[in-house]
Amino acid sequence: MHSDRASLKLKIAAAAGLLFLHLPIALIFVYAFTTEEKSFQWPPPGYTLKWFAATWNRPDVWEAMALSLKVAAISTLLAMILGTLCAAAVSRTKFFGRESISLLVILPIALPGVVTGIALRSAFSIAEVPFSTWTIVLGHATFCVVIVYNNAVARFRRTSGSLIEASMDLGANLFQTLRHVILPNIATALVVGGMLAFALSFDEVIVTTFTAGQQQTLPIWMLEELVRPRERPVTNVVAMVVVLVTLLPILGAYYLTRGTEAVAGQGK
Amino acid sequence: MTVVQTTPSAQAGPSDGLLTRVSDTLWRRPTLLLLILLTPPALWLGIIYLGSLFALLLQSFFSIDHFTGLINHEVTLATYAELFTPANFDIIRRTVGMATIVTLASAVIAFPIAYYAARYAKGAWRALFYLGIMMPLWSSYLVKVYAWKLILAKEGILTWIFEGLHLTWLLDAYLALPVIGGNSLSVSPTGTFLVFVYVWLPYMVLPIQAALERVPGSMLEASGDLGATPAQTFRHVLLPLALPGVIAGSIFTFSLTLGDYIIPQIIGTSRLFIGQAVYQHQGIAGNIPLAAAFAVVPIVIMGVYLWIAKRMGAFDAL
Numbered sequence: 001m002h003s004d005r006a007s008l009k010l011k012i013a014a015a016a017g018l019l020f021l022h023l024p025i026a027l028i029f030v031y032a033f034t035t036e037e038k039s040f041q042w043p044p045p046g047y048t049l050k051w052f053a054a055t056w057n058r059p060d061v062w063e064a065m066a067l068s069l070k071v072a073a074i075s076t077l078l079a080m081i082l083g084t085l086c087a088a089a090v091s092r093t094k095f096f097g098r099e100s101i102s103l104l105v106i107l108p109i110a111l112p113g114v115v116t117g118i119a120l121r122s123a124f125s126i127a128e129v130p131f132s133t134w135t136i137v138l139g140h141a142t143f144c145v146v147i148v149y150n151n152a153v154a155r156f157r158r159t160s161g162s163l164i165e166a167s168m169d170l171g172a173n174l175f176q177t178l179r180h181v182i183l184p185n186i187a188t189a190l191v192v193g194g195m196l197a198f199a200l201s202f203d204e205v206i207v208t209t210f211t212a213g214q215q216q217t218l219p220i221w222m223l224e225e226l227v228r229p230r231e232r233p234v235t236n237v238v239a240m241v242v243v244l245v246t247l248l249p250i251l252g253a254y255y256l257t258r259g260t261e262a263v264a265g266q267g268k
Numbered sequence: 269m270t271v272v273q274t275t276p277s278a279q280a281g282p283s284d285g286l287l288t289r290v291s292d293t294l295w296r297r298p299t300l301l302l303l304i305l306l307t308p309p310a311l312w313l314g315i316i317y318l319g320s321l322f323a324l325l326l327q328s329f330f331s332i333d334h335f336t337g338l339i340n341h342e343v344t345l346a347t348y349a350e351l352f353t354p355a356n357f358d359i360i361r362r363t364v365g366m367a368t369i370v371t372l373a374s375a376v377i378a379f380p381i382a383y384y385a386a387r388y389a390k391g392a393w394r395a396l397f398y399l400g401i402m403m404p405l406w407s408s409y410l411v412k413v414y415a416w417k418l419i420l421a422k423e424g425i426l427t428w429i430f431e432g433l434h435l436t437w438l439l440d441a442y443l444a445l446p447v448i449g450g451n452s453l454s455v456s457p458t459g460t461f462l463v464f465v466y467v468w469l470p471y472m473v474l475p476i477q478a479a480l481e482r483v484p485g486s487m488l489e490a491s492g493d494l495g496a497t498p499a500q501t502f503r504h505v506l507l508p509l510a511l512p513g514v515i516a517g518s519i520f521t522f523s524l525t526l527g528d529y530i531i532p533q534i535i536g537t538s539r540l541f542i543g544q545a546v547y548q549h550q551g552i553a554g555n556i557p558l559a560a561a562f563a564v565v566p567i568v569i570m571g572v573y574l575w576i577a578k579r580m581g582a583f584d585a586l
Contacts, residue, residue, distance in 0.1 A: 014380045040424050041423045122550070174294055239414050
């Protein structure tokens, strides 16, 4: 344990843990090509590409996908605005109730999704708000704020306050400072927060089941298929596509946050 | 910030006079700036989120008339009392029990991954480990559940592996066990347990890794130099230092298991969990007060849990 090399036992345990995390997802990719229609037979009796064509021609999949993308885009935008404002306020100044604001932002993901879901649902029914894209957005934006907030707060903390003061001392007004100093400094953090928020919203199902009414986002479509399977091979293909679609923002976020430990003005 | 008092507008052109004036005002009055920054998020979260939560809480104090199916708007604790009927209390006990063993199992599986990633993974391996944890964390929740439906199905890969190893008898014997067994893995509580552990595992790895990264390697070496066996070092040095991380992770695994209603619906027996009870009571049964009361249960449990976790210093590891 005190050497620089890991013991064999630790290596095996860590590798086994990682395999446990990845093999099930890898399995999805194999099943997308199976010729078997009625069951989840393993090993697949044969391989085919025809289910990709079948999925391509399914309007319900496209509609669900379009709704999911739309909801994720609007929620991400809202979350980016609200999260950044909140992060700016909390990290720049100390004020009464600062701790409660942080708590308020974290609460929607700290509490189980089912609580958020039923709370919103009952509020909609009390206020007689009919279900629409906007009721879904309302829920999603609420728990996406924290993702943007966390990323922005961390970056604001690392951005030195003296940079802003220097900009103002040199004659820039608040808006010029925002445009030329603050935004360039926090831009990658915002993009990363936005990407992660997008991935979260695109994938969310628990709150959505309460706020969607009869509408189908892609996760709700998947859930329907899981509870009442209609065409299993199509579900396999959609599952694979969903993995690929959510992978992109994650890889992008990773790429952008690599080596951001060193930010201008840090350490002052 | 207080030393320099020259007007920031000195070099601004006359064309952007209004912007400059607004900027000056905001700079001179930080409270006003703070107010402008805070109002939109505070309004959004305060009205939409807290308002909804409050409305929910209020409903849990109403009751339903079992004959007419209408909600009786008189404040009463009768709905909460209903939680303690044997059938309902069973649901709560089952969910809390599941959340507990899922949390324990996640901690055991997560620890070696986190320890390796924090202490030994360097360079490209480190990046690989990071992505290796982040990708499953962010992969679609439903796809992950679906993958396990494929794995645990009677004709699926797990049965195939057991057949290949000539261990089918072992699987059958296990499934024949009461309480944890069932017709096949996909309709047994063991299946539910496996999927929960799988889906929440990354939430456990990350905080433990963060806590372990703060443990200096020299401390472990000192322990070894002073004659401790690796097991003793683990027990008396590493584990106490990693505990806040474990507790931070357990907040996620515990809370997420408490509130989930999709995994037990797709994989497992027909016995309900809290989340399913909430969903069913508000949906088909239309018993919003009881659904609300059920929803308060995880809030209360998590409140107590967070309070204990805070006292043990878990939040520093987040």
